Amino acid sequence: MTASSRDGRFAPSPSGPLHLGNLRTALLAWLFARSAGARFRVRIEDLDPGRSRREHEAAQLADLAALGLDWDGPVVRQSERRERHRAALERLRASGRVYPCWCTRAEIREAASAPHGAGGIGSGAYPGTCRRLTAAQRAERERGGRPAALRLDARAERIAFADRLHGEVDGVVDDFVLWRGDDTPAYNLAVVVDDADQRIGEVVRGDDLLETTPRQLLLQRLLGLPEPSYAHVPLVLGPDGARLAKRHGAVTLADRAARGETPADALAWMARSLGLARDGERVDLPLLLRRFDPAALPRAATSFTDWP
16 A cells, blocks of 8 residues: 655654754755655654653754754654554554564574574574474573563565665565564554654655665555655765764764854755755755755765865
């Protein structure tokens, strides 16, 4: 079932300030939605109570507003939607597609790297260890007292989709976590429930999340949820070739302001990096909307360097 809208969203985790790579993805998500005459939503993905902070959320929203990015409706917090996430989990459990898992990350890495280890998307694909436990083995682990995560029995389904920038993509889905051992919903379950409830029709996000998409499409199909279209946009990298991060220096709006630069300077840099502005040109959002063409976006990552 394909989503009928082109509504978009930006969904940051409030674990720290947004850097210029995050903000460029937000700009692209806004441009995709607004150029289609669609709504743009903001959702705070604050599932991790140990890292999420309201002060980070406030600063992130202020940065979006400083760039001129507006959004429709109230800001949604994932942490306030636990019952919706649990209801989806119970539907999957009732279908017989959920099982408990006691494996540690180290055990998963060891099993996946062994000869004839797991296939599937990504290097960390789960090899199905706990799916194969007998009833007696499960009882033994339950008596051990370590909380179990809950995984989807994905049955190694191969899922294909068309990404607006990457073209045809497919992947074999491993048995990924739906609910963590600390009794919080995992990202993949929460995001498909929230996208459906917010009627998101197009997901625009960094291409580091491309390999998670088959998992989410499988969940959407199992839960009977609309399937949005996807556009995985290129990342901004630091000088060392890794994803841009705070360690790379002055990479936030606050950092740049300390150097005497403005959000308009940041917007101009983003526009130049996307081929939407010339060197030295000042731009605004209406101009970028007029120039925006998804088919003309660069496909390669951008290396961040200080602008003049």
